[in-house]
Amino acid sequence: MKALWTVCMKELRELSRDRRTLMLALVMGPLVVPALLLGMLTLAQSRTKSQIDKPLQIAIVGADRAPELVKWLAAEGIERKQLASDPDAAIRSQDEDAYVRIGDDFGKDWQAGNPALVEIVHDSTRQDSAIPVKRIENALQRYGQQVGALRLLARGINPAVAAPLSVAHKDLSTPEARRGMVMAFLPYLLILSAFVGGAYLIIDTTAGERERQSLEPLLATPASRGAIVSGKIVAASLVGLATLLLTLLALKVGAQFVPGIGKMMDVRMLAIAKMLLILLPMLFIGTALLTFIAAGAKSVKEAQSYMSMLMLLPIVPTVMLMVSPIRTQLWQYTVPFLAQNQMLMKVIRSEPVEALEWAVYFGAGFGVAALLWFAATRRYRQERLAIST
Amino acid sequence: MITAEHLRKTFPGKGKDKTPVVAVDDVGFEARDGEITGLLGPNGAGKTTTLRMLYSLMAPESGRIMVDGRDVAADPVAARRALGVLPDARGVYKRLTARENIQYFGELHGLPRAIIDTRIGKLAAALQMEDFLDRQTEGFSQGQRTKTAIARALVHDPRNVILDEPTNGLDVMTTRGLRGFLKDLRAEGRCVIFSSHIMQEVAALCDRIVVIAHGRVAAQGTPDELRAQAGHDNLEDAFVTLIGSDEGLHA
Numbered sequence: 001m002k003a004l005w006t007v008c009m010k011e012l013r014e015l016s017r018d019r020r021t022l023m024l025a026l027v028m029g030p031l032v033v034p035a036l037l038l039g040m041l042t043l044a045q046s047r048t049k050s051q052i053d054k055p056l057q058i059a060i061v062g063a064d065r066a067p068e069l070v071k072w073l074a075a076e077g078i079e080r081k082q083l084a085s086d087p088d089a090a091i092r093s094q095d096e097d098a099y100v101r102i103g104d105d106f107g108k109d110w111q112a113g114n115p116a117l118v119e120i121v122h123d124s125t126r127q128d129s130a131i132p133v134k135r136i137e138n139a140l141q142r143y144g145q146q147v148g149a150l151r152l153l154a155r156g157i158n159p160a161v162a163a164p165l166s167v168a169h170k171d172l173s174t175p176e177a178r179r180g181m182v183m184a185f186l187p188y189l190l191i192l193s194a195f196v197g198g199a200y201l202i203i204d205t206t207a208g209e210r211e212r213q214s215l216e217p218l219l220a221t222p223a224s225r226g227a228i229v230s231g232k233i234v235a236a237s238l239v240g241l242a243t244l245l246l247t248l249l250a251l252k253v254g255a256q257f258v259p260g261i262g263k264m265m266d267v268r269m270l271a272i273a274k275m276l277l278i279l280l281p282m283l284f285i286g287t288a289l290l291t292f293i294a295a296g297a298k299s300v301k302e303a304q305s306y307m308s309m310l311m312l313l314p315i316v317p318t319v320m321l322m323v324s325p326i327r328t329q330l331w332q333y334t335v336p337f338l339a340q341n342q343m344l345m346k347v348i349r350s351e352p353v354e355a356l357e358w359a360v361y362f363g364a365g366f367g368v369a370a371l372l373w374f375a376a377t378r379r380y381r382q383e384r385l386a387i388s389t
Numbered sequence: 390m391i392t393a394e395h396l397r398k399t400f401p402g403k404g405k406d407k408t409p410v411v412a413v414d415d416v417g418f419e420a421r422d423g424e425i426t427g428l429l430g431p432n433g434a435g436k437t438t439t440l441r442m443l444y445s446l447m448a449p450e451s452g453r454i455m456v457d458g459r460d461v462a463a464d465p466v467a468a469r470r471a472l473g474v475l476p477d478a479r480g481v482y483k484r485l486t487a488r489e490n491i492q493y494f495g496e497l498h499g500l501p502r503a504i505i506d507t508r509i510g511k512l513a514a515a516l517q518m519e520d521f522l523d524r525q526t527e528g529f530s531q532g533q534r535t536k537t538a539i540a541r542a543l544v545h546d547p548r549n550v551i552l553d554e555p556t557n558g559l560d561v562m563t564t565r566g567l568r569g570f571l572k573d574l575r576a577e578g579r580c581v582i583f584s585s586h587i588m589q590e591v592a593a594l595c596d597r598i599v600v601i602a603h604g605r606v607a608a609q610g611t612p613d614e615l616r617a618q619a620g621h622d623n624l625e626d627a628f629v630t631l632i633g634s635d636e637g638l639h640a
Contacts, residue, residue, distance in 0.1 A: 006496040010485075017484040017525070213480035217538065220444050220474040222466045223497040383447050 003223035007231025008238070011205050015239065021200055025239060029197070030246035033189045034254040040185075042258055056132055059083040059090070062102035066110070069102070069118070069143060076139040091121060097129040098122035100136060113151070183265060187344040188318040190247070191337060194279040195286035195314050197243045198236030199307060202287055205232045206294040207303035215385070229291060229380040233373060236287045244279055248272045266350040274353075278343045281365025285336055288372035295379045317341045333357055334364035390580050391420040391443060391549055395452035398438055412438040414604045417452070420582045420597070422548070425575050427595035428584035431632065435604040436584040437477050440553050443582070444474045456549060470498065473547035475555055479538035483527040487518065490526060491541040498545040505544060512540040515570055532563040539570075550574055552583040556590060568594055592624050602632040 015022060055077045063070045063080055070080055083090060083099070090096040103109070103117030110116045120136050122129045149159035206229075209215045218228065255267040290303075290310070297303035317338035326332075328346075333339045339361055346353050379385065396416045399409040413435040420426035428436045441447045443454055445465040454461040454468075461468040481490050488509060495505035513519050516536045521529065526537060535555065543550065552571075556564045571594060574581050585591050591598055592612060599609040608615055608631040612624060619627035 002499065003497055006493070010482075010493050013489075014482060014484045209480075212483075213478035214482060215480075216446065216476040216478040217474065217480075217494075217542065218497075219446060220469060220472075220476060220542075221494060221497040222469040222499070224466070 001227070003227040004231040004234065007223070007228050008235040011201065011232055011235035012238065015201055015235075025197075025200060025243055026246060029193060029243050030250045033193055033247050034251040037186055037189060037251070038254045038258050055079050056135055057081040058132070058136065059087050059096065059099040060102065061087060061099065062104070062106065065102045065104075065106040066116075066118075072143050073100075073136075073139055076142075078136060078139055087121065091123055094123075094126065094128075097126070097132045098136060100140075183348065184318060184322055186265070186348065187341045188315055190244075190275065190279060190344060191282055191314040191340045192311065193247055194240065194244055194282040194340075196290075196307070196311065197240030197283060198287040199290055201236040201239050202232065202290045203294045203300055203303045203307075205235070206291055207297040208300045210297075210385070211299045219385075225380040226377045229295070229377050230373070233284075233287050233291055233376065236291075237283055240283045240287060241280075244276060244283065248275055265348040271347050271350065274347045275344060278340060278347065278361070281362065281369055282336070282340050284369035285365065285372060288369055288376055291376040292372055292379055295376060295385065313337060314340075330357065330360060333361040336365070336368055339364065390422050390455075390457055391551075391582060392455040393417050393419075393439070393443065393452065394454070396439060396442055396449045396454070397451045398435075398442060398447060398449055411604055413442070413449075415452075416601065416604070416606050418597075418599045418606065418609055420549075420580050422580045423575060423578045424596040425571060425581045425583065425594050427591040427598045428582065428601055429588065429591045429598055429628070430584075430586065430601035430607075432586055434586075434601045436586075436601055437553055438604075439601065440551055440582070440584060441476075444472050444476075444551055445469060446476075470545065471548055473543040473545070473550045475535075475539050475542045475550075475552040477553040479535060481526045481529070481534055481537050481541075484525060486525050487522050487529075487533070487537045487540070490537055491544050494541040495544040500545060508544050508546060509540070512543060515573060516540055517566060531558045532560065535559060535563075535567075539567075547579075549580045550582070552581070554584055554586070556585065556587070564590075588625055588628055600628065600631050607631045607633070 057079045058081060060070055060073075060080045074080065083096070087096065087099045087101075091099070099121050101119040101121055103119070106116045106118070118140055120133055120140075122133045145163075148162065152159045152162060209218070219225065249272070252267045252269075252272055255265070293306050293310075294303040297306070314337050317335070318341055320338075321341065328342055332342050343353065343357075343361055394417045396413055397411075398413040399411045402408045402410055416435070416439050418426070428439065430436050438447065442449045443456075443461075445454075445461050445468055448462065456468045456471050459467060459471075481487070482493070485493070491509050491512070492502075492505055495508065500508075509522075513522050516539060518533065518536045518540065521533050526534065529537070535558075539552070539555065542552075555571075556567055559567065568590075571581055571583065575596075583594075595612070597609065597611055598615060600607040600615070608618055610618065615631065616622060616624060616627050619630040621627040621630060
């Protein structure tokens with residue numbers, strides 16, 4: 001036990017002398033996650049807002065053929081704009097999102113009561129044009145219905161006859177949906193930073209120690225191998241815990257600067273504490289798993305090559321849930337990554353978590369961590385481990 | 390005192406040829422207190438593997454090792470307490486000072502801080518490392534690193550000292566100093582084992598010599614006994630005769 005503490009303190013002391021790594025772990029890491037998340041949120045919000053609420057300025061080719069329509073569009077917030085160049089070229093060069101072309105025979109068809117051609121010209125592969133095109137389309141449809149109703153009335157027919165269906169439209173590109181997409185990434189980012197939070201320290205103190213040839217002398221001391229490897233795991237977990245705590249606090253502070261985020265996620269102190277508690281088993285699973293892997297690696301380079309694969313693990317349940325959402329069931333609290341994802345989602349949405357769910361969650365989480373820890377200590381007992389070359 | 394009896398160790402073969410490599414075969418010797426015992430042999434003769442079994446990093450497949458009369462296999466922790474080991478790998482922690490490196494090992498041996506500090510004082514004086522004791526070991530010379538590694542190996546004042554090629558990569562002056570240090574250890578009544586592939590060094594220092602070649606003990610005894618056994622007055626000729634070739638014996 002004393003040896004464990006000695007190893008742990010020595011690893012932390014060594015890390016504390018490595019300013020650059022320390023800064024990266026304790027400052028950059030915690031800042032990146034909230035910055036990324038809040039940045040994405042703000043961007044999505046402001047984009048949608050500006051595209052939905054702002055007056056839309058588009059070019060209308062042949063506006064003089066339909067002055068009434070142009071006036072009507074202007075009242076709907078779709079204003080006419082003069083284009084110096086060829087409008088088709090402007091779309092291709094992405095200067096314009098869309099424009100409206102009034103058909104050449106518009107006036108004649110209009111007078112004759114035939115469908116008069118109005119084209120919306122846009123590039124459908126460009127996401128940016130989706131909202132403007134939708135707005136124009138809706139406005140034109142409303143205009144058409146309105147005029148159609150008036151024509152029926154003029155012929156003494158109830159306009160409702162021509163509208164057997166009343167179709168309500170729900171635009172999916174609402175701000176809520178966009179935020180929802182972003183919020184789905186929050187658990188992933190948090191789980192990832194818990195999972196690999198102590199990665200640098202673990203790789204440096206296991207594979208790195210072996211590479212630098214200081215493992216053999218260490219194993220020749222009376223300190224038990226279990227104590228040595230546990231000391232390293234504890235040290236990495238402490239660093240990971242500090243990183244997580246700072247990340248969550250940064251998230252809380254950052255949330256103050258983004259208006260309306262309080263409505264989307266719970267950032268009260270209690271929720272922050274709960275999230276930290278939820279991420280605790282993940283932290284132990286991550287450091288123990290990495291210790292197990294890195295202890296078998298002969299060099300830091302080899303150990304790091306496993307990292308890119310491990311980084312993908314936490315995204316699996318997030319993507320799975322995004323593609324096919326499933327109802328939350330108790331067994332899900334036993335599956336690493338998925339369990340964390342579900343628990344975090346509950347806390348973020350300020351849904352209550354049952355005592356049984358907590359119990360299953362911690363039982364499974366710490367159980368897996370203990371197994372991995374045991375495997376790591378077993379690996380440290382291997383004979384070939386001590387031989388560096 | 391360290392006794393090795395009939396040690397044998399094989400490693401699994403690598404590559405296409407899966408036949409196991411016999412690294413050490415039936416090696417046995419006795420290293421007494423107050424004597425320096427030298428393990429002499431060419432590169433790859435099995436010296437390092439033998440030493441690794443002595444300090445219980447590897448378990449011998451067969452045979453037995455006794456440290457101060459106790460079986461290492463039965464109680465490896467007690468054996469490690471009685472041993473000071475300078476392994477072939479002697480990396481030090483670069484971001485710690487030499488003193489902190491030594492303290493770390495003292496703490497792992499479970500020593501109280503006060504005893505560690507007095508031991509560091511003594512070792513630093515004996516190894517002439519006072520002027521770099523409180524510097525971070527990054528950028529240390531080979532000699533400074535070796536001294537740090539020796540000091541941390543001996544921080545717990547062990548009765549038995551095992552050094553694997555301690556003079557490897559050291560300049561003449563540092564080597565001379567180290568020889569003096571080993572003689573001091575002997576004078577204090579400790580049992581010192583060190584391995585080397587440099588014949589002159591072994592001849593100059595050792596009370597008893599174990600010549601190892603191809604994983605086996607080719608001969609052992611005092612330098613005089615070895616001369617007599619080989620029928621040469623010159624030690625170098627004696628070694629060449631004992632090993633069967635002069636390959637790898639030169640520095």
